[in-house]
Amino acid sequence: MIWRVATLSFLLTLSYLCFQPVKMEDGKEESMELGTQSQSQMDTSDSQNKGSNEVEEKNPSVEKSGEMKPDKTESDSGSKPTNNEKSANKTPEENMVEEKKSEKTVELKFPTTLEGFGYKFDEDGKLGDIETGEPFVFKVRSHDDSYNQKRYEALGEVITEYVYELLEKEANLKRVHIPVDASEGEAQSFIFMTEDALTNPDKLLLLIHGSGVVRAGQWARRLIINDNLKSGTQLPFIKRAVDSGYGVIVFNTNENRIRQGDKFIPVRESSTAVDHGLYVWEEFVSKSAARNIAIVAHSYGGVVTVELAIEKEAEFKERVFAIALTDSVHSLSHQEVSSSVIKLFKRIAKNWVSSKEPLDTPVPSRHRYECPQVSAGTNKHEETSWSSFESIFEMLDKAYKEVTEIDKEEL
Structure with a gap:
């Protein structure tokens, strides 16, 4: 058990350290490479500078x-x-x-709305200046990186709430608070799911993001701010899944502590990403009616997926028919996985890794126990989910067709 906890801690640390940005002279950031995979700063403090701005935001308190x-x-x-x-x-x-x-x-005060920051998302999901349409500018104070980073992080918090709103209003998901038996005033987190997530008798899709600042509905904050909502959020995955007849559950593995006054209180059953994943499985996935379950997980979400397979092995093997990973940092050789789970991952899982090779080109694994790896068609870690979008659903469609044909033969 001690070895397993140490392994999870190592993988989580790796997911943070491997993707830290490198500051360049012009203020921009480039990703560091780890081995053969270029894994840019993952989901943590992933600022990127675009353009310049001669006007500083006014802060009368400083x-x-x-x-x-x-x-x-x-x-x-x-x-x-x-x-x-x-x-x-x-x-x-x-x-x-x-x-x-x-x-x-002096405690810096930042706006709490997109409009307050002077930005909005256009019809194509791109964030731009309300008046000029110019893209987000990170460097608003030329000699104050600390202020620029804090401003970026404050905008990121606003983006998180904006995405939550899109999940509810645009994707028609419902917010479900956890733990479900919380007492009045107890710290709670939440997940999102479609109305039929627990009642759909056919198939269910689980979406699990990576570690860091991202929350439910997000793959990468940097992409949401600097590229668009399609590449940085899980909305396209949710919409395609619903159109394909899936119920959907969106995990929220990083919402582990809730601020109450001056303190941060751990959320019972969700104080870590793995604890969150296990609780959502036990309380919702296990009780769902779906015969067939598919999982799409990014980065540290792959670690959570493997832990689900370990802890819920029998049910996992019986119900999960496809696992699509994007630049996952899991390790089947170090997470105390049984031989039967290794065989399962080799058969139903695929990891789209960051690579300079064309999309879906096989990429050799560093360990013989790992599931198949293919190129995501990009060497940037945070872009792997969106770059693999079409290939992932092709895989899910093919896997679902195979499993349903087997069911028919058994009948």
Whole structure:
């Protein structure tokens, strides 16, 4: 058990460290490569600069250099020097350090709506300036990377709520709070599902995102902000699945703690991604009517999928007919997987990995126990889900046809 916990911790750390951005001189970020796979910063703090902006956002709570006024309680001839005199007696470097210290003591306030940030999504799902249509600009303060990053993260939180709204209003999913038996005032998380997720007798699709800042309905925040909603969210997968007759459950594996006042309270049964996955399986998937279950999981979502197979082996083997992974960081050789589960993954799973090779080109695995790997048609980790979209559903359609034909033969 200790070895298994250590393995999960290692894989989670790997999912964070392998995809960190490299700052370039122009302020942009490039992805680091790990082995043969170019795995750009995964889902964590994945800022990308586009364009430039000469105008700083106004923040009245932070004083700028040169705007500080002399202390009026002291006369010009008094023994205490004025603030301006203090600045004049220091080097520019010392003044800059003082300004940074002053800014650190001030809590930055950012808008809580897209309109407040001056952005909106157009008809094609692209985020742009409300007035000019220009794409998102990361670098609004040329010498303040900390402010730019915090602004980006604040916008990301707004994006998260926006995607939740799309799941409910555009994809017609319902939000279900967990744990279902929570007492009044207890910390809760939530998932999303179609109305027929538990009653559809035929097939059910489970969507599991990766680690980091992403939440239910998202594959990659960077793509949502810098590319479009189609490539960065799970909406196209949900719509295609519903059109294909699936019930759908959208996991929310990173919503592990809820802020209550000044504290963050762990969510019972969902304090980790794996705990969340197991609880959703036990409380919803296991109780669903679907005979056939398919899974699409990205990055650390693959680790969660493997853990489901380990903990729920008998039911998993009986009901899951297809597993589509996108640049998964799982390890069948290190997660204490039984030989029967390894055989199952080799038979029904496929991992679309980041690669420079054309889409669906076989990519050799580093370990003989792994499931088949093919190229996602992109060498960027966060793009693998969208790049593989059509191929994934071709696989699901083929696998479903095969399993239903077997059922007919048995009848």
